[in-house]
Amino acid sequence: MDHPGPTTRIPDEPPRSARPQPGGPVRRPGGRSAEVRRRVLAAVRTHLVEHGYDALSVDAVADRSGVHRTTVYRRWRDVGGLLADVLAEATSDDWRPPDTGTLAGDLVAVNREVHAALTADPPVTTALIAASFRSAPAADALRTFWIDRYDRCAVIVARGVARGETPARTDPRRLLVAATAPLYHELLLLRTPADPHLADRAARDAATAARAGAFTD
Amino acid sequence: MDHPGPTTRIPDEPPRSARPQPGGPVRRPGGRSAEVRRRVLAAVRTHLVEHGYDALSVDAVADRSGVHRTTVYRRWRDVGGLLADVLAEATSDDWRPPDTGTLAGDLVAVNREVHAALTADPPVTTALIAASFRSAPAADALRTFWIDRYDRCAVIVARGVARGETPARTDPRRLLVAATAPLYHELLLLRTPADPHLADRAARDAATAARAGAFTD
DNA sequence: ATGCTATCGCTACTCCAGTCGCGTTAAGCA
DNA sequence: TGCTTAACGCGACTGGAGTAGCGATAGCAT
Known part of the structure; x- marks a missing residue:
């Protein structure tokens, strides 16, 4: 069954605030909203690796991601919502059960x-x-x-x-x-x-x- | 396997404060400590029945049992400690697995x-x-x-x-x-x-x- | 009856989870 | 380019979980 496993790669955390690039505005694929999500979910994974589930909190994720705690509460509601979104991000719509012949x-x-x-x-x-x-x-x-x-x-x-x-x-x-x-x-x-x-x-x-x-x- | 089940009886909750009885002091088998335990565990069971696990808290149990919240924290540490003690109280040392013949x-x-x-x-x-x-x-x-x-x-x-x-x-x-x-x-x-x-x-x-x-x- | 100790009650305190109102800013659309 | 709207940041607030220090009291031993 498809669960996030050891092969799930942790993307690098982007810089806290994107700086203007030479020659044009900062590019944000998916908009600010998508970037917020990427940073927040990256922070959840990193915090889990370093401190485990017991230490995971909205404040800890907000601090690490640079996204305001109110925003995290607004979008994800609680720690469970964060974890649910990490799962959603990691799982693949096209996963199929193995077929080994027996x-x-x-x-x-x-x-x-x-x-x-x-x-x-x-x-x-x-x-x-x-x-x-x-x-x-x-x-x-x-x-x-x-x-x-x-x-x-x-x-x-x-x-x-x-x-x-x-x-x-x-x-x-x-x-x-x-x-x-x-x-x-x-x-x-x-x-x-x-x-x-x-x-x-x-x-x-x-x-x-x-x-x-x-x-x- | 022996778990507290539907046949586990909820003992009546004793009065909030024991009043002096005519002719002698209040009797407290096992001492004040045992009576505190009985009242607290009774409160846990009653609160679970009426409000479920999500509403179970040390404060709720303290209020319902008439035992001070500091005492409950001191003796049981958290909600999990309370539930563990309810289980301990309900389980029987002489439980044996069933023997049906097959x-x-x-x-x-x-x-x-x-x-x-x-x-x-x-x-x-x-x-x-x-x-x-x-x-x-x-x-x-x-x-x-x-x-x-x-x-x-x-x-x-x-x-x-x-x-x-x-x-x-x-x-x-x-x-x-x-x-x-x-x-x-x-x-x-x-x-x-x-x-x-x-x-x-x-x-x-x-x-x-x-x-x-x-x-x- | 008295003294000692364990247990309990009380109050104040800290810290954290969760929320609210308002202003700012990014982004999309006309 | 300007306007509108959605999303975000900020600071203050509330309520609950958990703790600490100290005094009161129950209970036991002498």
Whole structure:
């Protein structure tokens, strides 16, 4: 599943105030509004890397980005809104689930992406999930994202059915949740130290279950 | 797994200030300290029922319990500490995992308890989990609780092995996490509406997986 | 009954999250 | 080029989370 992961690049922070250029006005693609957004989101990512989620605040982001705190409150409402926007910026509309040729392979690939997102630096995904318990914008963004991603991944199960790897009546979402839920549970709720085999094991356990007829009524 | 559930009884809130009784001093079993604790924890539960987790605060609990806010901060540190103590009060040292005669039956029984806890009123468990992202006392209490409960449930898997329902090499914790994680994932992270069949399905899916040799390396 | 200690209550304080009103400025359009 | 509007900056404000110091009181031991 597509989450912001370690390959998400942090763009350089632009200068605090753009200086007039020789020969013409300062160029601001997307207008002042877009530049404000770029600076603010860059500040969120940098602050997360350096200080973690607990230290993330609207004031901290405003100070680092040079955008006034009132503007940040006005546009993003709270820390959760900031994180939701960082996620929105980082995720790709054209993301597609992996296609490795086997159900287990696809689930392993998805779980590796989820694992990478949950252990990434900056910890955007874990921060957004934590924020979702306190912030409506964060909860909304997360729900929307997950609905979309679980929908897109249904094709993994359809391929499995087509290959005869799993019964035709397999509930796709139920299987996908079974594959991914242990990662979220272990890393976010139980807070167990990251186990490099966790993602693959959970995926393979789910594939074994599917083959055996689980996830069907 | 033992969570405070709908059967947890809310004791009546004692009067704000105990009045001298005819013929002798006010009786305070456990001393003033114990009475303060009873009143504070009762206030936490009542406030959760009436206003939910978002409205829970140290000041609200102090007002409702008649215990000074400084005392509440001093003893419980934050809202998470309050919720951790409510959990401690409600959980039973002698809880044992269910023993229904089958692996699937045991997992279903555990999952029903987890489901009851996650959908209970007052929502102590969900509140504590939400608070654990912000409060060290809450995170510590939850971790300790879960380590204990997953350990105690290992016997469910041992019985399954003894009955020949699952291979001898089955990893107990991995199976238990696979059975319970979808409930937490759906109800707390994905926030999907409570599905009466969720608990049973997740449990049976895990039992099917175990029978098929999942959760072994 | 008295003294000591742990616990609690009280008030004032700091700091931070969040908001408001108003002026400034960027940007688009006629 | 000028006007209008949207977005931003600024400073002041409110309310709530959290803390500190000190006095009062409950409870226990002598």
